[in-house]
Amino acid sequence: xxxxxxxxxxxxxxxxxxxxxxxxxxxxxxxxxxxxxxxxxxxxxxxxxxxxxxxxxxxxxxxxxxxxxxxxxxxxxxxxxxxxxxxxxxxxxxxxxxxxxxxxxxxxxxxxxxxxxxxxxxxxxxxxxxxxxxxxxxxxxxxxxxxxxxxxxxxxxxxxxxxxxxxxxxxxxxxxxxxxxxxxxxxxxxxxxxxxxxxxxxxxxxxxxxxxxxxxxxxxxxxxxxxxxxxxxxxxxxxxxxxxxxxxxxxxxxxxxxxxxxxxxxxxxxxxxxxxxxxxxxxxxxxxxxxxxxxxxxxxxxxxxxxxxxxxxxxxxxxxxxxxxxxxxxxxxxxx
Numbered sequence: 466x467x468x469x470x471x472x473x474x475x476x477x478x479x480x481x482x483x484x485x486x487x488x489x490x491x492x493x494x495x496x497x498x499x500x501x502x503x504x505x506x507x508x509x510x511x512x513x514x515x516x517x518x519x520x521x522x523x524x525x526x527x528x529x530x531x532x533x534x535x536x537x538x539x540x541x542x543x544x545x546x547x548x549x550x551x552x553x554x555x556x557x558x559x560x561x562x563x564x565x566x567x568x569x570x571x572x573x574x575x576x577x578x579x580x581x582x583x584x585x586x587x588x589x590x591x592x593x594x595x596x597x598x599x600x601x602x603x604x605x606x607x608x609x610x611x612x613x614x615x616x617x618x619x620x621x622x623x624x625x626x627x628x629x630x631x632x633x634x635x636x637x638x639x640x641x642x643x644x645x646x647x648x649x650x651x652x653x654x655x656x657x658x659x660x661x662x663x664x665x666x667x668x669x670x671x672x673x674x675x676x677x678x679x680x681x682x683x684x685x686x687x688x689x690x691x692x693x694x695x696x697x698x699x700x701x702x703x704x705x706x707x708x709x710x711x712x713x714x715x716x717x718x719x720x721x722x723x724x725x726x727x728x729x730x731x732x733x734x735x736x737x738x739x740x741x742x743x744x745x746x747x748x749x750x751x752x753x754x755x756x757x758x759x760x761x762x763x764x765x766x767x768x769x770x771x772x773x774x775x776x777x778x779x780x781x782x783x784x785x786x787x788x789x790x791x792x793x794x795x796x797x798x799x800x801x
Contacts, residue, residue: 471546471603475501475515476537478530480523480553482580482591493520493553495584500551503584504592510599514545523553523560523579528693528797531563538568538575539688547574547602551595554579554633557611558623558790565609565620565791566798567690569668570683575609576602577620581631590614590631597645604650608661610642617643617650619660621791624761638764638786670800693797694720699789701725701759702733708743714752721753721796724781725789730756730765730773732781741779748780755782755801757792 477483479493483500497515501507518537519530538548552560561577568575578598580591598612609620613634619642627633636642639660643652668689672682675689682689698714700706702725714722726732734741744754756776758765764786767773777783782801784792795801 471511471605472544473511473513473599473602474541474545474548475513476534476548476550477515477517477520478523478526478534478550478552479520480551480557480579481582482551482553482578482584482594483520484522484583485585491583493522496520497551500584500591500595504595506592506596507599510596511546511603513599521553523556526553526556526560528563528695531560531567531693532691534560535564535567535688535691538564539686542573542687545573546605548576549595549598549602550575550577552577552579554581554625558625558634558788559794561609561611561620561623562788562791562794563693563798565664566667566671566794566800568609568687569671569689571607571609571687574602574604574606575620576612577610578612581629581633600645600648600650604652606650606652606657608642608664612645615645616641617645617652619664621664621794622660622788624788624790626761635761637762637788667795667800671798674800690798690800693794694799695797697721697723697793697796699723699725699793702727702731702740705738706733706740707738708740711740711743711747715747715750719752720799721755722747723784723789723793723796724754724756724776725759726756726765726773726776728758728760729763729769730758730767730776730783731770732756732772732776734772734775741775744776744779744781753782753796753801754780755784755792755796757784757787757789
């Protein structure tokens with residue numbers, strides 16, 4: 466092993482980046498070894514060891530799979546300088562948010578990436594995204610990041626905004642952590658400091674939930690919370706929605722409801738479809754009700770309009786500037 470190179474683990478999970486044509490459409494098939502061989506320049510960046518954790522379309526990704534990925538990162542992190550996880554783009558924002566909160570008090574980089582075209586296709590973005598990701602993983606900067614089209618995005622700020630274009634992922638309500646350009650990594654130090662403080666607060670909540678002090682938690686294995694509870698009902702408001710939709714959470718045994726409100730936090734309270742009594746009933750029965758927004762950027766402020774304040778007074782929780790994906794994951798981990 467070249468002592469000047471960082472030792473980076475490559476964990477493959479499937480997705481478009483690993484897909485090949487099949488009788489029913491594209492399906493993941495490339496192994497981690499085959500993907501590494503298709504980007505020979507990677508060997509110049511780091512000493513890489515790969516493992517195929519799963520080979521699935523990310524539409525089939527489940528919360529239990531987040532645990533599998535997090536536990537594998539936890540298992541190998543002491544032996545490597547960083548980790549790159551290849552992942553399908555459709556649910557990568559959920560996985561990156563989950564890893565951001567599950568891999569607490571990280572001291573090394575964990576980077577997620579994927580592609581809009583298979584690594585086996587001509588003019589694919591896979592090779593560039595992998596090269597960029599290994600550069601970020603070899604940088605030593607701790608944290609969970611999504612690297613895509615040269616952008617370095619904090620793991621719980623990433624959202625997929627385009628279904629086909631190479632610049633599919635954007636940073637929501639936070640600056641980029643940095644960029645990969647000219648073969649180098651450029652970090653935004655101010656953004657790193659601000660987002661680091663914010664994420665640390667979530668880690669502290671998880672440490673408290675685990676019954677340990679921050680100091681003790683920082684010295685423990687990185688996964689403090691490894692059992693997400695997926696019984697969260699996500700409800701997108703639309704004109705005409707009936708309160709009974711929210712009450713399905715109580716009927717079906719969900720522990721939380723995430724409401725995608727209108728605008729800055731608008732929740733319908735006009736007769737005959739006033740949602741407030743249903744929200745109160747859910748909260749009185751012990752179900753958490755949180756409010757996010759259907760608008761991609763700038764977040765929720767339930768104090769701004771009457772239609773938000775009434776929801777707040779009814780007991781709903783604002784998710785602030787969290788992405789929908791991050792808010793949902795927080796509810797699953799019960800740290801909102």
